[in-house]
Amino acid sequence: MKEITVGLTFLVTVLMTVEGYVSIAPLTKAVGELKNWGIILSAFAMGLAAFGLISLHVAKVRKRGKDQLYSAVLLAGFAGFLAMGLLAGPSSSLYAFYYRNILQSIGNAVFSLLMFYIVTAAYRSLSINKWQSAVILAAAAFVMLGSVPVGEALWNKIPVVSSWILKVPNTAGQRGILITSAIGGIAAAVRAALGLERSR
Amino acid sequence: MTPRARRLLYLLFIVAVAAPMIWPVHIPLVVKPETRDLYDRIDSLSPGDVVVLSSDYSPGTASDVHAAAVAIFKHLMEKDLRVISVSFTADGPQFAEQMLATAPEGKEYGVDYVDLGYRAGGENAISAFAQDLRKTFPADIHGAPVDSLPVLAGVTGANDFALVISVAGGEPGPVTWMRQAGQPYGVPIAGVVTTVMVPPNLPYYQSKQIIALLYGLRGAAEYESLVNQPGAGLAGMGSQSAAAVFILVSIVIGNTLRISAAKKGGARDDD
Amino acid sequence: MITERLLSFGFVLAFAAIIIVKALQARMGRTPPSIRRIAALDTLADLVGRATELGKPVHFTAGTGTVTTQAPVMLAALESLGRTAQLTARYNTRLLVTTADPVYQEMCLDTAKTAYSSAGFADRFHPEDVRFLSDTQFAYAAGTIGLIEREKVAGNVLIGQFAAEGLLLAEAGANVNAVQIAGTLNMNILPFFVVACDYTLLGDEIYAAGPYLSKDAGSTFMLAAQDYAKLAVISAIVAGVAALTLGSDSVLKFIQRYGK
Numbered sequence: 001m002k003e004i005t006v007g008l009t010f011l012v013t014v015l016m017t018v019e020g021y022v023s024i025a026p027l028t029k030a031v032g033e034l035k036n037w038g039i040i041l042s043a044f045a046m047g048l049a050a051f052g053l054i055s056l057h058v059a060k061v062r063k064r065g066k067d068q069l070y071s072a073v074l075l076a077g078f079a080g081f082l083a084m085g086l087l088a089g090p091s092s093s094l095y096a097f098y099y100r101n102i103l104q105s106i107g108n109a110v111f112s113l114l115m116f117y118i119v120t121a122a123y124r125s126l127s128i129n130k131w132q133s134a135v136i137l138a139a140a141a142f143v144m145l146g147s148v149p150v151g152e153a154l155w156n157k158i159p160v161v162s163s164w165i166l167k168v169p170n171t172a173g174q175r176g177i178l179i180t181s182a183i184g185g186i187a188a189a190v191r192a193a194l195g196l197e198r199s200r
Numbered sequence: 201m202t203p204r205a206r207r208l209l210y211l212l213f214i215v216a217v218a219a220p221m222i223w224p225v226h227i228p229l230v231v232k233p234e235t236r237d238l239y240d241r242i243d244s245l246s247p248g249d250v251v252v253l254s255s256d257y258s259p260g261t262a263s264d265v266h267a268a269a270v271a272i273f274k275h276l277m278e279k280d281l282r283v284i285s286v287s288f289t290a291d292g293p294q295f296a297e298q299m300l301a302t303a304p305e306g307k308e309y310g311v312d313y314v315d316l317g318y319r320a321g322g323e324n325a326i327s328a329f330a331q332d333l334r335k336t337f338p339a340d341i342h343g344a345p346v347d348s349l350p351v352l353a354g355v356t357g358a359n360d361f362a363l364v365i366s367v368a369g370g371e372p373g374p375v376t377w378m379r380q381a382g383q384p385y386g387v388p389i390a391g392v393v394t395t396v397m398v399p400p401n402l403p404y405y406q407s408k409q410i411i412a413l414l415y416g417l418r419g420a421a422e423y424e425s426l427v428n429q430p431g432a433g434l435a436g437m438g439s440q441s442a443a444a445v446f447i448l449v450s451i452v453i454g455n456t457l458r459i460s461a462a463k464k465g466g467a468r469d470d471d
Numbered sequence: 472m473i474t475e476r477l478l479s480f481g482f483v484l485a486f487a488a489i490i491i492v493k494a495l496q497a498r499m500g501r502t503p504p505s506i507r508r509i510a511a512l513d514t515l516a517d518l519v520g521r522a523t524e525l526g527k528p529v530h531f532t533a534g535t536g537t538v539t540t541q542a543p544v545m546l547a548a549l550e551s552l553g554r555t556a557q558l559t560a561r562y563n564t565r566l567l568v569t570t571a572d573p574v575y576q577e578m579c580l581d582t583a584k585t586a587y588s589s590a591g592f593a594d595r596f597h598p599e600d601v602r603f604l605s606d607t608q609f610a611y612a613a614g615t616i617g618l619i620e621r622e623k624v625a626g627n628v629l630i631g632q633f634a635a636e637g638l639l640l641a642e643a644g645a646n647v648n649a650v651q652i653a654g655t656l657n658m659n660i661l662p663f664f665v666v667a668c669d670y671t672l673l674g675d676e677i678y679a680a681g682p683y684l685s686k687d688a689g690s691t692f693m694l695a696a697q698d699y700a701k702l703a704v705i706s707a708i709v710a711g712v713a714a715l716t717l718g719s720d721s722v723l724k725f726i727q728r729y730g731k
Contacts, residue, residue, distance in 0.1 A: 020384070021473055021480045028331070035321075035328035036335060042320035042539065046290075049573025049603050056599060067621065091297065091341060099294050107259025110609040114635055115217075116210050117642040118663075119447055136662075141448055147395060147418055149227035150441035159230060171403045174658055178403065180675045181543070181656045183486075183700045187678075187693060188543035190487045196494055196689065260609035260635075291607065322540045370608060370634050371540055383731060396635055396659050 006195035013193035054078065139165050209450065216446040220438025227441060229434075234405060235422040238390045238412030239275070241363060247280035249362035250355055254326075254377065255285065255292040255299065257394075261369025262295055264394040267420035267432035269299050269367045272392070275427045277304055281362075282351050283313040286337070288325050288372050293318050293341060310344070314351045317341035323376050330358035330381040358385035367392040374401055374410050382409060392419060475731035486700050493692035503682075503691035511652050511670035512683050515551075518626040518650045519558040527625035528565035531555050532615060532640065534655065535571040535608050536632025538578065543678070544656050545575055548631035549582050550681025550690070551654075555628055556586035560595055567622060568601040571611040576603040612636035616643040629653040629668070630677060633660045641667035654680070 012034060019031040057071035081098070088094045145151030146162020190196075245251070253273060257265050276283050285296045296315055303313060316337040319325040329336040333356055339345050346352050354360065358381045366374040366389065374391025382389040388411045393401055395416035404410040414423060417440060420433025497503065522529045533548035552568065559566040568583060570576040580601045587596035604614035616639060619627065627644035629637065629651065637653070637660040644651045645667050653664035654672025664671045672680065678697065682690035707726070714722040 017483065021476050023473060032328065032331050032335065035324050035331065038324040038539075039319055039321040039328060039336070042322070042324070045574045046320055046606070049576070049606065052573060052576065052603055056602060059599070070617075090293065096294065096297065100298075104259040104262065104294075106613075107607070107609050108263050110613050110639075111260035111263065111635070114639060115443065116213065117638055119209060119213055119450060120206055120642070137451065141451075144444045144448060147415060148441040148444045149229045149421075149437050150445060152230050153227050159232075163232075166399060166402055167406060170399050171406060174400050174403050177656060177658050177674050178400070179704055180697075180701060183697050183704070184547070184675055184678045185543040186483060186486055186700070187490060187697050188546055190490045191693060192542075192546075194491070194494070196490075196693070258607050258609065260607075322537060324539065370535075371537075376540075394635075399659055400657070 002195075009195070010193045013189060050078075213443070213446055216442045217439045220442050221435075224435075225438040225441075227437060229421055229425055229437065231422045231426060232415070232419075234413040234415070235419050236426070238272070238365070238414065239423065239426045241388065241390065241411060242272075242275055242279060242281070245279060245281055245362050248282060250282045250284060250360055251276055252284045252286060252361050252364045253296075253299075254364065254366045254368075254372075255287045255296040256289045256372055257295060257367060257369030258289065258291040261394050264416040265367050265369060265392050265420070266295055266299070267417060267436070268392040268414050268423055269295070270302055271420055271423040271427055271429055271431060271433065272365060272367075273299050274302060274304070274429050275423075277307050277312065278427070280312075282355075284333075284352070284355070285313065285315045286329065287318040288322055289369075290318060290320075310340075310349045311351055314346075314349055315341045316346070322372050323380060326372055326376055327380040330385060330387075333357050358387050361385075361387045363388050363390065365390045365392065368397070369394055370397065373397065374413070375404055378404060378409050390414075392416075475729065478726065478730035482700075482703070485703075486696070489699050490693060490696045493696040494689065497689040497692040501688075501692075503688040504695050506679055506683050506691065506694065509672065509676055509679060509683055511654065511672045511676070512551075512680055514650075514652060514670050515555060515628070515684065516558055518628070518652060519555065519562055519564055521650055522559075522625035523562040523564045525625045528567050528622050529555065529559055529626035529628065530567045530569070530615075530619055530622070530624040530644075530649075531628045531630075532569045533575065533579075533631025534629065534633040535606075535611055535636060536575075537572040537606075538575045539572075541632045544632050545572075547677045547681055549578060550685065551628065551630045551677075552579060553582050553586045554680075554684035556583040557590045560587040560590035560592040563592070563595055565597070566600060567618065567624065569611070569615045569618060570601070570603050571606050571608070573603050573606070576601060608634060608636050612639045615640055619643045619649070620647060623647050624649050627651040627668075629655075629664070630672065630680065631655065633657055633664075635660070638663040638667065644668070 015027065016031055016034065019027050054075065057074050060071040061068050061075065081095075084092070084095045084098060142158060142161045143165055145154065146159045151158040151162070242251075253269065253276070255269060273283065285300060287293050287296055293315070300309070300313060300315055303309075307313065317340065319329065319336060321328070325336065333352070334346055337346060340349065361381070364377050364381055364387050366372070366377045368374065368391065373393060374389055377389045381387045389409070390412040391401055391410050392414040393416065395418065398413065398415050401410065401413055405413045414420065417433055417436050420431070421437050422433075424431050424433045519529055531552055533545055533552070536545050538545045556566055566583065568579050570579055580598055583601055584593070584596055584598070587593050605611045619640070620643060624644065624647060627640070627649040629640055630653065633640075633655045634657060637655060637657070641651060641653060641664055651668035652670045652672070653668040654677045655661060655664065656674060656677065661671065661673065679694055681687075682694050711722040711726065714720070
């Protein structure tokens, strides 16, 4: 069984890699089909996820464990949105109403929590006890003020310095990470194609 | 930091951010070249050119990028361009619908713009879409066959796109589009990303692999000022400025307290 | 052949050849190169030990990446999960794993189960502790924060692909006084991890985690193969910069012509 999966992985990897470099109509068509199969598999994976989620939380409610209320709320929300989507359709005003006023509001609220955590993290961590942290603090100050209009109003050079920080040292570091992660990606792909990936 | 001090900090933060919403403050805005590049590119397109607007963000990140999507869409409609709205994240279609609802009078669904909905598969789905639009989306979000829609006449894939604008809260984003449509087919790719995603996308803008990059809500405000359509972007600048200043002031106060506590010779106290 | 991509094709072929050579060296029993000390990974056993003493669980997450779009880092995170699971199996500490990708959840389940079996404690494994919460970023974050705070985890391992939710998870771990080890390739989130966590894997130290923890010769040779590729890229950068500095754009033109 393992040999079949390794063989299939190798074949698909080679086909898709070669298609990126060589223009052959039958190959392009075959790869196009594979991509569509990939879309179908992803959709099935979402269904699998939903099934797993429901099973887990139904079991929790049945066992009457300490978090059963949260599980019940999740199942009720799931059933509600599913019913609305199936009966009224995802483009209906009813679905849109509940999506915008419940899901979107909750999403915005959780995202907003991020700001509070950043405030405490910044307060706690950007302490000037070494020259390196002073440099980080200065850079952070320029970039933050450079991204809001008040920075320009305070001093017209703030956006210039902010832009330099983003475009020179930041880009240099980002490019280093991007290149090494791309190399890691190619390595992982080659290993998966050759069946050397341990986690399979 | 004690819980009481933390709560006080949060309360002051809420006041600082809410105040400009109640007493609006107008602060002049300078448009970044990264934003102007998108405006100029759209301005240079001819009526009837096809532009793909990909909405790939969730409720959490919508507050940062949705305003820019709306401003850009209005500009695209003004220029009589054909707009294909598509999503590769599950929440995308809801925001695409909200964006398309701002279409001006005289613009018709199916003729001037279309919503193709969502496809699972992330980067793979984008690759399939770029290769063969009709196979990936045989029908639009309402079930109408794409062959019956005048807006998609003559459009088969990325070779027919004049521009792709990726509005993203994460992945897939402009870099994904660059890999699957920009590089293989030569389609110009522009991005609207959350502020935190700007640094990893900036190298691609600098190497001209992405032709424009809007920085979250700030980018939205800049674009709104360029198209002269004030919206959530410009409205949020006061609060965003207040938030940034508040954080910096807290850091300064925190450091001042620490330094004075250290000078007094006692144990450092975070309160 | 699309000539504009000749360079990248050559690079991929050469790199694949090096990987095969290294894999053969591993098979032949050659001594693998050594990896420098990585403090974050050395602390993993202590983290699990502390959780055992406190009688609290360890939480592991690879973030909100998907295995279809961020396969390299997610597969690398699986190696760390395997090692963490072996330790929790040995110490009989509860391991909670949360994921935001249903496909990845199955992989985590398989990895953790295998790790428990290989440690000789298959009966200690609870599949219901490996959970898919949501594929939406902040819904996942909210669910994980709730789990961390309800279960009062003593160890929080965040190795994988994180976006903004990384800070939320790290702060949640800090709030329950968990010892935290984190690592991501996302440079925006790394500073937050450095600030909020006790130990951080910087950049592609994540790829080193698997070979470092498992001491597997094959994985170590693979890591060495990546160093050759990095050397090639660095050489190209140095050659290009040197040529441009000396007034010649030949290297740049060559790369622009064949390196699309």
